Amino acid sequence: MKAFQQNLKKLEAADTQVLGVSMDSPFANKAFADQIGVTFPLLSDWGGDVTRQYGVYVDKYKAARRINFLIGKDGKILEEQIDRDAIDPKKIVDACERKKLSR
Amino acid sequence: MKRRGVSTMLGVWLLTAAIVCPQIKAQGNKPEPPMKLKVGDVAPDFKLQYFDGSDEKDVSLSQYRGKSNVVLAFYIFAFTGG
Numbered sequence: 001m002k003a004f005q006q007n008l009k010k011l012e013a014a015d016t017q018v019l020g021v022s023m024d025s026p027f028a029n030k031a032f033a034d035q036i037g038v039t040f041p042l043l044s045d046w047g048g049d050v051t052r053q054y055g056v057y058v059d060k061y062k063a064a065r066r067i068n069f070l071i072g073k074d075g076k077i078l079e080e081q082i083d084r085d086a087i088d089p090k091k092i093v094d095a096c097e098r099k100k101l102s103r
Numbered sequence: 104m105k106r107r108g109v110s111t112m113l114g115v116w117l118l119t120a121a122i123v124c125p126q127i128k129a130q131g132n133k134p135e136p137p138m139k140l141k142v143g144d145v146a147p148d149f150k151l152q153y154f155d156g157s158d159e160k161d162v163s164l165s166q167y168r169g170k171s172n173v174v175l176a177f178y179i180f181a182f183t184g185g
Binding site: 001004011019024026027028032041042043044045050051054055056061063067068069072073078079080086099 | 140146160164167175
Protein backbone atom coordinates (compact mmCIF):
# COMPACT_ATOMS: atom_id res chain seq x y z
CA MET A 1 0.00 0.00 0.00
CA LYS A 2 2.90 2.32 0.79
CA ALA A 3 4.32 1.73 -2.67
CA PHE A 4 1.06 2.86 -4.24
CA GLN A 5 1.01 5.92 -2.00
CA GLN A 6 4.51 6.81 -3.21
CA ASN A 7 3.28 6.59 -6.81
CA LEU A 8 -0.11 8.18 -6.19
CA LYS A 9 0.63 11.49 -7.94
CA LYS A 10 1.81 9.68 -11.09
CA LEU A 11 -1.23 7.41 -11.04
CA GLU A 12 -3.67 10.25 -10.48
CA ALA A 13 -2.06 12.20 -13.29
CA ALA A 14 -2.78 9.19 -15.49
CA ASP A 15 -6.50 9.18 -14.53
CA THR A 16 -6.13 6.24 -12.19
CA GLN A 17 -7.95 5.75 -8.88
CA VAL A 18 -6.21 3.48 -6.38
CA LEU A 19 -8.36 1.34 -4.09
CA GLY A 20 -6.94 -1.05 -1.52
CA VAL A 21 -9.11 -4.03 -0.56
CA SER A 22 -8.82 -6.41 2.37
CA MET A 23 -11.11 -8.46 4.59
CA ASP A 24 -10.42 -6.24 7.62
CA SER A 25 -13.14 -4.03 9.15
CA PRO A 26 -13.48 -0.44 7.87
CA PHE A 27 -12.15 0.83 11.20
CA ALA A 28 -9.05 -1.39 11.20
CA ASN A 29 -8.36 -0.28 7.64
CA LYS A 30 -8.70 3.39 8.58
CA ALA A 31 -6.27 2.92 11.47
CA PHE A 32 -3.88 1.10 9.11
CA ALA A 33 -4.20 3.87 6.49
CA ASP A 34 -3.43 6.53 9.12
CA GLN A 35 -0.48 4.58 10.47
CA ILE A 36 1.24 4.18 7.09
CA GLY A 37 0.08 7.50 5.63
CA VAL A 38 -2.20 6.13 2.90
CA THR A 39 -4.69 8.72 1.59
CA PHE A 40 -6.63 6.55 -0.90
CA PRO A 41 -9.58 4.42 0.30
CA LEU A 42 -8.86 1.04 1.85
CA LEU A 43 -12.07 -0.87 1.24
CA SER A 44 -13.41 -3.43 3.65
CA ASP A 45 -14.54 -6.71 2.15
CA TRP A 46 -15.87 -7.99 5.48
CA GLY A 47 -16.88 -11.61 4.86
CA GLY A 48 -14.84 -11.85 1.67
CA ASP A 49 -17.58 -11.92 -0.98
CA VAL A 50 -15.70 -9.68 -3.40
CA THR A 51 -12.40 -11.38 -2.62
CA ARG A 52 -14.01 -14.71 -3.63
CA GLN A 53 -15.71 -13.15 -6.66
CA TYR A 54 -12.29 -12.03 -7.89
CA GLY A 55 -10.86 -15.48 -7.18
CA VAL A 56 -8.17 -14.26 -4.80
CA TYR A 57 -9.40 -15.81 -1.53
CA VAL A 58 -6.99 -18.19 0.19
CA ASP A 59 -8.73 -20.80 2.34
CA LYS A 60 -5.63 -21.48 4.39
CA TYR A 61 -5.24 -17.87 5.56
CA LYS A 62 -8.93 -16.93 5.49
CA ALA A 63 -7.78 -13.83 3.65
CA ALA A 64 -6.96 -12.44 0.22
CA ARG A 65 -3.84 -13.13 -1.81
CA ARG A 66 -1.71 -10.10 -2.56
CA ILE A 67 -2.95 -9.25 -6.05
CA ASN A 68 -3.10 -5.97 -7.98
CA PHE A 69 -5.54 -5.51 -10.82
CA LEU A 70 -5.38 -2.57 -13.19
CA ILE A 71 -8.87 -2.03 -14.60
CA GLY A 72 -9.41 0.24 -17.60
CA LYS A 73 -12.14 2.81 -18.09
CA ASP A 74 -14.08 0.19 -20.06
CA GLY A 75 -14.13 -2.08 -16.98
CA LYS A 76 -11.72 -4.65 -18.45
CA ILE A 77 -8.61 -5.92 -16.71
CA LEU A 78 -5.45 -4.45 -18.27
CA GLU A 79 -2.74 -5.82 -15.95
CA GLU A 80 -2.40 -8.25 -13.07
CA GLN A 81 0.35 -8.52 -10.47
CA ILE A 82 0.35 -11.67 -8.40
CA ASP A 83 1.72 -12.48 -4.91
CA ARG A 84 5.37 -11.39 -4.57
CA ASP A 85 5.22 -9.53 -7.89
CA ALA A 86 2.43 -7.39 -6.43
CA ILE A 87 4.69 -5.77 -3.81
CA ASP A 88 6.27 -3.41 -6.34
CA PRO A 89 3.53 -1.78 -8.45
CA LYS A 90 6.00 -0.48 -11.10
CA LYS A 91 4.42 -2.56 -13.88
CA ILE A 92 1.03 -0.97 -13.21
CA VAL A 93 2.41 2.56 -12.84
CA ASP A 94 4.30 2.16 -16.14
CA ALA A 95 1.20 0.80 -17.87
CA CYS A 96 -0.84 3.79 -16.68
CA GLU A 97 1.77 6.24 -17.90
CA ARG A 98 2.02 4.47 -21.28
CA LYS A 99 -1.73 4.64 -21.63
CA LYS A 100 -1.66 8.34 -20.82
CA LEU A 101 0.96 8.96 -23.52
CA SER A 102 -0.92 6.95 -26.11
CA ARG A 103 -4.17 8.81 -25.59
CA MET B 104 20.05 -58.76 18.70
CA LYS B 105 20.75 -55.21 19.83
CA ARG B 106 22.60 -54.46 16.58
CA ARG B 107 19.75 -55.78 14.55
CA GLY B 108 17.37 -53.46 16.46
CA VAL B 109 19.56 -50.49 15.61
CA SER B 110 19.69 -51.33 11.94
CA THR B 111 15.93 -51.87 11.86
CA MET B 112 15.46 -48.44 13.43
CA LEU B 113 17.79 -46.95 10.86
CA GLY B 114 15.86 -48.67 8.10
CA VAL B 115 12.57 -47.27 9.37
CA TRP B 116 14.08 -43.79 9.57
CA LEU B 117 15.42 -43.92 6.04
CA LEU B 118 12.14 -45.24 4.72
CA THR B 119 10.21 -42.47 6.50
CA ALA B 120 12.59 -39.84 5.20
CA ALA B 121 12.32 -41.22 1.68
CA ILE B 122 8.51 -40.93 1.85
CA VAL B 123 8.23 -37.60 3.66
CA CYS B 124 11.01 -35.55 2.05
CA PRO B 125 9.66 -35.49 -1.51
CA GLN B 126 6.27 -34.46 -0.12
CA ILE B 127 7.80 -31.53 1.75
CA LYS B 128 9.69 -30.55 -1.38
CA ALA B 129 6.57 -30.86 -3.49
CA GLN B 130 4.69 -28.57 -1.07
CA GLY B 131 7.42 -25.97 -1.31
CA ASN B 132 7.33 -26.05 -5.10
CA LYS B 133 3.58 -26.12 -5.37
CA PRO B 134 2.67 -23.77 -8.20
CA GLU B 135 0.46 -20.83 -7.30
CA PRO B 136 -3.17 -21.43 -8.20
CA PRO B 137 -4.02 -19.87 -11.56
CA MET B 138 -5.96 -16.63 -11.60
CA LYS B 139 -9.70 -16.88 -12.11
CA LEU B 140 -9.83 -13.46 -13.79
CA LYS B 141 -7.42 -12.88 -16.66
CA VAL B 142 -6.21 -9.82 -18.52
CA GLY B 143 -8.99 -8.82 -20.93
CA ASP B 144 -11.81 -10.10 -18.69
CA VAL B 145 -14.44 -7.67 -17.43
CA ALA B 146 -13.83 -6.97 -13.73
CA PRO B 147 -16.94 -7.85 -11.70
CA ASP B 148 -18.73 -4.85 -10.21
CA PHE B 149 -18.82 -4.52 -6.42
CA LYS B 150 -19.90 -2.12 -3.73
CA LEU B 151 -17.70 -1.91 -0.64
CA GLN B 152 -17.26 0.52 2.23
CA TYR B 153 -14.41 2.42 3.80
CA PHE B 154 -14.30 4.64 6.85
CA ASP B 155 -13.11 8.16 6.08
CA GLY B 156 -12.77 9.24 9.73
CA SER B 157 -16.37 10.34 10.25
CA ASP B 158 -18.58 8.20 8.02
CA GLU B 159 -18.64 4.91 6.19
CA LYS B 160 -18.54 5.65 2.47
CA ASP B 161 -19.69 3.39 -0.37
CA VAL B 162 -17.42 2.78 -3.33
CA SER B 163 -18.47 0.80 -6.39
CA LEU B 164 -16.36 -0.15 -9.37
CA SER B 165 -19.06 1.03 -11.80
CA GLN B 166 -18.79 4.63 -10.54
CA TYR B 167 -15.41 4.86 -12.34
CA ARG B 168 -16.64 3.38 -15.64
CA GLY B 169 -15.76 5.71 -18.51
CA LYS B 170 -14.06 8.14 -16.08
CA SER B 171 -10.85 6.67 -14.75
CA ASN B 172 -8.77 3.53 -14.55
CA VAL B 173 -8.88 1.70 -11.24
CA VAL B 174 -6.11 -0.10 -9.41
CA LEU B 175 -7.65 -2.73 -7.17
CA ALA B 176 -4.94 -3.75 -4.72
CA PHE B 177 -5.93 -6.77 -2.64
CA TYR B 178 -3.76 -7.16 0.46
CA ILE B 179 -3.65 -9.88 3.05
CA PHE B 180 -4.28 -8.05 6.35
CA ALA B 181 -4.10 -4.52 7.70
CA PHE B 182 -0.90 -3.83 9.67
CA THR B 183 1.21 -6.15 7.54
CA GLY B 184 3.97 -5.04 5.20
CA GLY B 185 3.77 -3.98 1.59
